[in-house]
Amino acid sequence: MTPLPRSASTVIIGGGVQGLSAAFNLAEMGQTGIVVIDAGYWQGGASGRNGTLIRPGFASTAWTELFMLTVAEWKTWSKRLGENVMFTQRGYSVVSEKAASAAMLEEATAMQRDLGIRSRMLKSAEISDLLPAINRKRVLAVQHQEEGGVAPHHAALKGLRAYCEHRGVALHYRTKITGIEVTDGRASAVWIGDHRIDAGNILSCAGPDNPDMARLAGVEIDGFGMKIEAMALEPTRPLIKPAIALIDSLAYFHQTSRGEVVGGTEVPERPRMSLRVDVPVMAEMARIYLEMFPQLGPVRILRHWAGQLHASTDYAPLLGEHPARPGLWFSAGWSYGFAGAPAAGRLLAGAIGKGHIDSRMKPFALDRFQTTGPIIEKGIVLA
Amino acid sequence: MSATSVQPTIRWNGKSIAVTEGDSLAAALWRAGVTTFARSRKLHRPLAWTGAHAVGALAAVNGLPNTRLDQTPARAGTVVSMQNCWPGPGFDLLRLMQILPERLLYGGFEHGHLMPSSGLSYRLAERMMAYLAGVADTAPTGWEGAAIPGRDITVDHLIIGGGPEGIRAANAVAAAGLSVALVTRGRTPARFARNAGQEIPVLDPRVDLHKETEAFGGYRDGDLVLAAPVNGTGAAVVFRPGQITLATGRRSMPPVVRGNHLPGVFDAHAGLNLAAEHGVRLGRRVAVIGTGDEVALAARLRDLGHEVVHTGPAAGLDRIEGRARVRAIRVAGRRILCDTLVHAGPWRADPNLGFQLAAEGHYQLLDAALPVRVTRIGAATLAPEPIHIPAQPDKSALICPCMDVTLGELLSHIDAGEHDPEILKRLTSCGMGTCQGWPCWDSMLAVLAARTGTRPEDHARPSHRPPRRAITIAQAAGLAGLVEPDK
Numbered sequence: 017m018t019p020l021p022r023s024a025s026t027v028i029i030g031g032g033v034q035g036l037s038a039a040f041n042l043a044e045m046g047q048t049g050i051v052v053i054d055a056g057y058w059q060g061g062a063s064g065r066n067g068t069l070i071r072p073g074f075a076s077t078a079w080t081e082l083f084m085l086t087v088a089e090w091k092t093w094s095k096r097l098g099e100n101v102m103f104t105q106r107g108y109s110v111v112s113e114k115a116a117s118a119a120m121l122e123e124a125t126a127m128q129r130d131l132g133i134r135s136r137m138l139k140s141a142e143i144s145d146l147l148p149a150i151n152r153k154r155v156l157a158v159q160h161q162e163e164g165g166v167a168p169h170h171a172a173l174k175g176l177r178a179y180c181e182h183r184g185v186a187l188h189y190r191t192k193i194t195g196i197e198v199t200d201g202r203a204s205a206v207w208i209g210d211h212r213i214d215a216g217n218i219l220s221c222a223g224p225d226n227p228d229m230a231r232l233a234g235v236e237i238d239g240f241g242m243k244i245e246a247m248a249l250e251p252t253r254p255l256i257k258p259a260i261a262l263i264d265s266l267a268y269f270h271q272t273s274r275g276e277v278v279g280g281t282e283v284p285e286r287p288r289m290s291l292r293v294d295v296p297v298m299a300e301m302a303r304i305y306l307e308m309f310p311q312l313g314p315v316r317i318l319r320h321w322a323g324q325l326h327a328s329t330d331y332a333p334l335l336g337e338h339p340a341r342p343g344l345w346f347s348a349g350w351s352y353g354f355a356g357a358p359a360a361g362r363l364l365a366g367a368i369g370k371g372h373i374d375s376r377m378k379p380f381a382l383d384r385f386q387t388t389g390p391i392i393e394k395g396i397v398l399a
Numbered sequence: 400m401s402a403t404s405v406q407p408t409i410r411w412n413g414k415s416i417a418v419t420e421g422d423s424l425a426a427a428l429w430r431a432g433v434t435t436f437a438r439s440r441k442l443h444r445p446l447a448w449t450g451a452h453a454v455g456a457l458a459a460v461n462g463l464p465n466t467r468l469d470q471t472p473a474r475a476g477t478v479v480s481m482q483n484c485w486p487g488p489g490f491d492l493l494r495l496m497q498i499l500p501e502r503l504l505y506g507g508f509e510h511g512h513l514m515p516s517s518g519l520s521y522r523l524a525e526r527m528m529a530y531l532a533g534v535a536d537t538a539p540t541g542w543e544g545a546a547i548p549g550r551d552i553t554v555d556h557l558i559i560g561g562g563p564e565g566i567r568a569a570n571a572v573a574a575a576g577l578s579v580a581l582v583t584r585g586r587t588p589a590r591f592a593r594n595a596g597q598e599i600p601v602l603d604p605r606v607d608l609h610k611e612t613e614a615f616g617g618y619r620d621g622d623l624v625l626a627a628p629v630n631g632t633g634a635a636v637v638f639r640p641g642q643i644t645l646a647t648g649r650r651s652m653p654p655v656v657r658g659n660h661l662p663g664v665f666d667a668h669a670g671l672n673l674a675a676e677h678g679v680r681l682g683r684r685v686a687v688i689g690t691g692d693e694v695a696l697a698a699r700l701r702d703l704g705h706e707v708v709h710t711g712p713a714a715g716l717d718r719i720e721g722r723a724r725v726r727a728i729r730v731a732g733r734r735i736l737c738d739t740l741v742h743a744g745p746w747r748a749d750p751n752l753g754f755q756l757a758a759e760g761h762y763q764l765l766d767a768a769l770p771v772r773v774t775r776i777g778a779a780t781l782a783p784e785p786i787h788i789p790a791q792p793d794k795s796a797l798i799c800p801c802m803d804v805t806l807g808e809l810l811s812h813i814d815a816g817e818h819d820p821e822i823l824k825r826l827t828s829c830g831m832g833t834c835q836g837w838p839c840w841d842s843m844l845a846v847l848a849a850r851t852g853t854r855p856e857d858h859a860r861p862s863h864r865p866p867r868r869a870i871t872i873a874q875a876a877g878l879a880g881l882v883e884p885d886k
Contacts, residue, residue, distance in 0.1 A: 056762035059825050104525050170825055224761075250465050250833070250868055253530055273525045285884045291764045293865065294618055295625060295637065295882040299549075302875030306544050313544030313873040314463055314631060319835060319864045320616075324761070 021186055023214035025049035026368060027206050029193055029229055032063035033169070033354055034221035034347045036176035037361025038368075043183040044096065045369045050185045051213060053206065055192040059173050061223050063354060065323030067246060067268050067279055069259045070355040071108040071164030073128040073135045075120055075395035078379035079332065080128055082359050085376055087163050089358030098182075099175030101167050102273070107258035108164025109138075109147065110395070111155055111308075117263045118157035120394050125159055134162045149255050149309050166259050166270050169354060196233040196344070203233050203344035217368050219345040224289060224324035226334075226348040235341045238385060239328035239349050242287035244280060245297040247320040251275030255311060261397045267304045268397050276318065277305070282398060293322045325351055330390035331398050335360060335380040336367065346382060351398055407475030412488040419677075424468040424479055425456055426677035434662040434724045436468060438483045440832075441504045441803035443494040445723050447662035450669025451653045453868075454801040454833045455660070458482055465833075465868075469669070470584075470611070470629045501795065505808040506827065546876035549635045554580045554607065557624055557640035559614045559752065561588035564777030565646035566600045573605040580607040580638065582614045582626050591648070591668050594675035596699055609636065616865030617643070617756035620770040623882060627870040635874040637881050643773045645753060649746040652786050652838050654688070655846065657793040658719030660800045663739045667696055670741040674703045681705060682739030686728050688713040690744030690784055700741065709735045713744055714787035745784035748775075749837050754863040763821065764862040786842060788849035798846065799839040801832020806846055813850045820844060824861045835867035 025047050028035045031054035039050050054061075072087040074080045090103045112118040121137065128135040138146065138158040146160065180187060195207035196218065203218045220229040224241030252275050259270040260279075269279020281301045285294075298320050305312045328334055328349030333356060338344045345368060347360045363377040379391060408415045409424070411433060418427040425448045428436060435445040437455050446455030448469050459480045460466035468479070484491030496504075556572045558565045561583025572579040581588070581602070587610065589599040602608060609626060612633075616625035621643050627635040651666040653659045663682060665673070667689075673679040686709035687697040697710040709730065717729040719740060727736050750766075756773050758764040769775070794807025804827045812826050820843065823829060829843050830836035844855040866875075 057819055057821050060763060060821060064825060100521075102521070102525070104522055106522065106525075174826075249872070252464055254526070273528045283884050284886070286886050288885070289761055291760055291862070292618075292758075294885060295616070295623055295878065296884045298866070299875055299878035299880070299882065302872045303546060303879040305872050306546055306876040310544030313876075314871050316465060316631065316868040316871050317866050317875060318833075318868050319831070320866060321862070321864050 018186065020188060020191070020208060020211050021049075021051055021213060023049070024051040025216045026051070026219060027213055027215040027217075028052045028219045028221060029206070030054055030061070030221035030223060031058060031187055031189055032061045032221060032223060033172060033176065033357040034350065034360060035219070036173065036180060037357040038219055038221060038347060038364050039180050039185045040097070040176055041361040041365030042369055043180065043185055045365055047369050048184065052180070052185060052187045053191050053193055053208065054189045055225070056189065058177065058189050059170065062323045062325050063173055064169055065246065065321060066169060066354040067270070068166045068169050068354060069108065069164070069261070069268055069270060070103070070167060071161050071259070073124065073133045073161045073164075073395070074393055075124040076391055076393045077127060077131070078391050079393050079395070080131055080133070081376045082380070083352075083356060084131065084133060085362070086356050086359035089362055090167060093172070093175065093358060097175035097179045099178050100171060101175045102171040103165065103167040105163055105165040107146070108161045108261070109258045110159040110161070110261045110263055111150075112157040112159070113154055113262070113264040114156060121157055121159040121263070124395055136160055146258065147256070149311050151308055151310055154307055160258070164259060168272065193229065193232065196229070198234060198341070202342045215343070217343055217345060219347065219364060219368065221347045223350070224326050226326045226346060230338065233338070233341050233344050235338055235344070237338070237346060237348060237382060238334060239326050240287060241289045241324055242327050243290050243322045243324045244282070245293050245320065245322045246278065246280030247298060247301060248318045249277040249312065250316045250318050252315060256309065262304065262308065263395070263397060265304045265308070266397050267301060277312065277315070287327070289324055291322050291324070293320050325353070327351060329385065330393070331396055332391040332393060333360065333380050334382045335364065335377050336373070336382055339383045351396065409473055409475070409477040409479060411479050412481055418473040418475070422473040422677055424460065424471045424473045424477065426673055426679050427473040428468065429673055430677070430679045435481070437481060438491055438494065439800060439803045440483065441496065442499070442501070443483070443491055443496045444660070444803070445662055446660060446800060448669060449653065449660060449664050450666035450672075451650065451838055452660070452800050452834050455662070457833065467629070469672070501805055501807060504803070505811055544873055546879070547632065547634055547873050549637060549874070549878040549881050551637045551639070551881050552580060552607070553639040554578045554641070556642045556644065557582070557638050558644045558646055559624070560646035560648055560779070561585055561610070562646060562648050562777065563589050563592050563597070563600055565644070566602050568644050568646055568776055569606040570600065570603040573603040578607070579605070580609060582609045582612050584611065584613050584629060586611055590676065591671065594671035596675075596702070612636070613869040614752065615867055615869035617752050619885070621756050621772050625866065625870070625878075627874050629869070631871040631874065633874075635870055635878055637878060641772065643756070645773065645775045645779050646777050647749055647752065647779045649748045649778045649781065650838065651689070651742045652745050652747055652841060654713055654716050654742060655786060655788055655792065655796045655798070655806065655842055656716055656718045657795045658721060658725070660797045661719055661721050661725050662723065663721065663725030664719065665739070665741045667692070667741060667743040671699070674700060674705065681741070682725075682737070684708045684737040685739040685741060686735060686737040687741050687743065688716055689742060690746065692743040696741060696743045708737050713742055717789070718793060745786050746778070746781070747783040747838065747841055748779040748781070750860065751835070751837055751863040751867065754860065755865060758862065763859065765859055783841070786845035788845050792846070792849070798842045799827075799829040799832065801834055801839075802828040804829040809843060809846050810850060813847055818847060818851055818858075820847065820858050821861050823847065830861060833868060836861060836863055
């Protein structure tokens with residue numbers, strides 16, 4: 017490994033999809049001297065453990081505008097990175113099982129269409145056509161977003177890493193930030209043991225460790241780290257075409273291009289920071305699969321794993337400079353972070369590199385709880 | 400009834416095959432001379448049951464995909480067909496993939512090579528890839544899916560592994576008046592020892608025996624252990640054990656040479672299962688290799704009517720030759736004609752359950768000391784035997800037959816400077832298939848160590864996870880509500 021540099025234009029903490037997306041966008045804008053530091057291994061965090069689902073439309077305009085940008089960015093990544101990120105717009109279906117969520121989806125569809133997204137509520141025949149294997153008895157309504165889809169994380173992370181390495185971004189994995197230096201109130205350097213890196217700006221994309229990074233700089237950030245779990249089934253030929261979110265059962269899944277059905281669900285638990293798995297999520301996810309796609313009954317479960325994320329109070333991302341610590345930026349609080357990374361990377365690179373705070377970023381400011389208030393978003397599969 | 404009864408048959412790719420009472424489907428097929436049970440994902444290499452990996456023993460049985468032929472009894476009228484072939488079972492045009500240079504498929508379809516990069520052309524390519532990659536058709540429509548209610552068993556002592564050591568341990572607990580459950584994958588306990596011709600202790604009837612059941616998950620420091628019947632339709636079990644004993648024994652590692660997964664290569668467990676338990680002749684000329692047990696194994700196979708043409712150390716094997724099945728082996732430059740190779744070592748214990756029970760971590764699950772309630776006994780306590788990697792390794796040796804990862808593919812990353820096993824796993828999908836890293840991660844670590852001048856134990860293992868295909872959705876759904884979330 018190359019030695020750690022002594023100074024950097026931007027030190028990015030976290031070499032997952034968020035950190036690498038920001039590094040890629042900054043490098044593309046012409047910034048040099050970018051350093052990425054990650055305590056874990058490449059693809060080891062949530063970036064390598066997530067459901068890989070991508071959609072533009074949510075229930076709030078703030079989320080929707082951010083994720084419209086992210087879909088637009090995803091479409092350009094293969095070309096810009098020079099590596100196939102395998103983003104496929106195979107569609108994303110949000111399935112409602114209850115009247116309240118069906119009404120929410122109707123309303124969201126109207127809003128999304130106003131913003132120019134090709135979202136629609138499916139007619140009964142269309143549901144059968146698109147989701148022939150779904151248990152219709154459980155389905156009240158389906159909102160379909162044609163522009164949504166999936167991108168396998170290994171492909172996106174490989175493309176980002178290759179681009180960053182080619183453009184001279186210094187990537188250091190298994191390297192832990194132990195201190196953040198503050199000079200005249202501004203974050204000015206990071207410490208890795210006794211090695212100091214002088215930093216023009218510091219961007220924390222540290223997932224569940226973001227609260228710790230804020231504390232290293234003597235400030236607090238909303239939210240806490242927690243684990244979530246997902247699992248993959250043994251490959252079969254295509255049964256489920258679009259990506260699917262079950263808004264009432266709190267589950268999300270898709271069938272990968274190599275045939276595994278991959279997804280997860282939420283079971284109310286004490287938040288924990290661990291990569292260990294537990295029985296309830298596997299059992300609950302299996303119950304949901306069996307009810308929604310009875311044909312999955314005899315399919316075997318290959319692998320069940322856990323990942324960790326940084327949950328903010330309103331589950332919306334925290335984007336921007338810390339109001340109490342200039343020079344310290346965050347792309348934090350993500351629960352849809354894999355999908356959102358292309359937008360976040362672009363917006364944060366614009367903010368850090370050019371001082372331009374885009375209007376799509378403003379609602380996600382770190383101090384929103386004291387100013388504009390939390391973002392109410394009913395279209396996310398989280399509880 | 401007339402004196403001459405009609406012998407029962409099964410259907411294999413449309414052809415009728417006679418079966419013998421008590422046969423597994425794998426035994427019936429091998430007995431009938433069928434040597435290709437499956438084809439690998441990328442290169443469509445011929446695969447059969449080898450014991451070391453399940454992938455060669457998977458086929459569609461009565462329409463149900465991915466069924467283990469070695470674990471399914473051959474009942475009259477069973478319809479079995481090969482998966483992962485196009486246009487149909489028994490005739491696989493895609494085997495022409497084997498003429499492609501292996502390098503071309505490094506990384507696989509899912510790692511971006513050979514793929515158009517965006518838009519409609521990628522979507523079409525993806526669809527084809529999904530068809531090719533999802534090796535099996537899904538269950539027929541109309542499969543009436545219902546959750547299979549799970550069982551909840553509190554027990555003083557749970558013994559995992561039904562070999563002689565497991566039986567003795569279970570008997571001792573029962574004799575002490577404590578409740579004890581014994582979980583074994585076999586149809587009977589101590590199957591391997593019995594097939595090897597050893598004396599077997601009698602299991603105390605007070606032991607709650609769960610046979611043909613796999614214990615696949617350890618949770619909450621051992622508060623919970625999950626197991627499920629291997630047939631996929633019996634009730635899964637949540638064990639709440641006071642003590643846990645891992646008597647899971649060891650398995651023989653496949654040799655890391657060309658042809659190591661050709662049909663006709665068996666590990667000692669699988670070879671003896673066919674030869675002793677089912678009375679199947681493995682082949683006309685059998686070679687036996689190992690790390691010391693090969694002499695006893697060869698003697699046993701001779702007793703069972705086999706002609707053993709070679710007995711020697713596993714590290715002396717240079718390559719295995721053959722296209723559709725073993726035709727010869729090369730040992731120290733000498734070519735020995737044989738159609739079967741059985742390996743008895745190097746022996747290593749399956750790390751999965753111990754890893755699950757012990758490993759913890761924030762950035763990575765790292766193996767640690769077992770919780771105090773968990774003990775290993777018997778062969779599972781023995782030091783893992785080294786896997787021999789030749790000084791000039793053959794790039795064609797398969798490391799992960801489930802995902803068709805060759806030694807050459809691993810070396811392409813190792814030589815480019817990538818020495819982190821977790822990353823090698825992610826770049827190649829090695830260990831991400833049917834077997835979930837056992838035994839292929841042991842082979843991968845041996846290759847990595849040999850290439851980098853390190854020891855395998857210098858490298859952190861990739862995370863072993865449950866349930867490694869030991870439970871179906873219907874079985875797992877029956878566990879919903881049995882275990883309280885950790886609040």
